[in-house]
Amino acid sequence: MSAIRLDGLATAKTIKAELAAKVVELKQRGIEPGLGTLLVGDDPGSHSYVSGKHRDCAEVGVHSIRIDLPNNASAADVRAAIRDLNEAKDVTGYIIQLPLPFGIDTNAMLELIDPAKDADGLHPVNLGRLVLGVGGELNSPLPCTPAGIVELLNRYEVPTRGAEVAVIGRGVTVGRPLGLLMTRKGIDSTVTLLHSASRDLEHAVKRADIVVAALGVAHFVQPEWIKPGAAVLDVGITRVEGQDGKAKLVGDVHPDVASVAAYISPNPGGVGPMTRAMLVKNVVDTAARA
Incomplete structure (x- = not known):
């Protein structure tokens, strides 16, 4: 017996085509989805992963903005960037790319994210909604x-x-x-x-x-x-x-x-x-x- 391959690449391509159609419909209603990313440091894997996320957005017609901070950025710098993303009108969801540099409290930074803009679905509020069984498309983002x-x-x-x-x-x-x-x-x-x-x-x-x-x-x-x-x-x-x-x-x-x-x-x-x-x-x- 040879297993049927659950092809994530092909399935993701189908999902992105469906999302592209949804984005067109939203834009016709005056709604513009937008992704933000916050990347701290120079980890090659993280840079590659974030770049891939921006390419995905471009494929479906979602605009995106990218904030990159140096490896020596302070916790105050990261907090300021999070505040900017929370307030940005053209960002409907964003992520903080992990890991953060040593010395910056990851959980403290994640908790600063506006739960409504938590694109990763990992804010304590959204995880709590998952526990309650109310997270999802109509309520809040899922991990x-x-x-x-x-x-x-x-x-x-x-x-x-x-x-x-x-x-x-x-x-x-x-x-x-x-x-x-x-x-x-x-x-x-x-x-x-x-x-x-x-x-x-x-x-x-x-x-x-x-x-x-x-x-x-x-x-x-x-x-x-x-x-x-x-x-x-x-x-x-x-x-x-x-x-x-x-x-x-x-x-x-x-x-x-x-x-x-x-x-x-x-x-x-x-x-x-x-x-x-x-x-x-x-x-x-x-x-x-x-």
């Missing part, structure tokens, strides 16, 4: 990666009602909010949230109909752990040295899992593009709500 995972499952008609889901990783950007999202009415899964201290992790994964790996350990999930016919989504990513001595990016899931699973979302090329598409969706939906 991008969990929303992208659910959207990918829906687009490929992977059954979620009553499904057992094993989420490996308890981070605030993926694991914790995904557990809340997958148990919502309409999705109706049963979620086990696993982490480094979980006992008999392998046994819990073997029970699962859907496995989401977001641990950040290369090839952690082995094929013998997977129930035949399960859906496996790889979210974690690690830079390793290849046989040719060159660095390459690999996911948390061993490639041979594809011979056991019915569906697989590989990494790179799976959930990552969906995360970016959901970011643009949050910006557009926020503009529509406003």
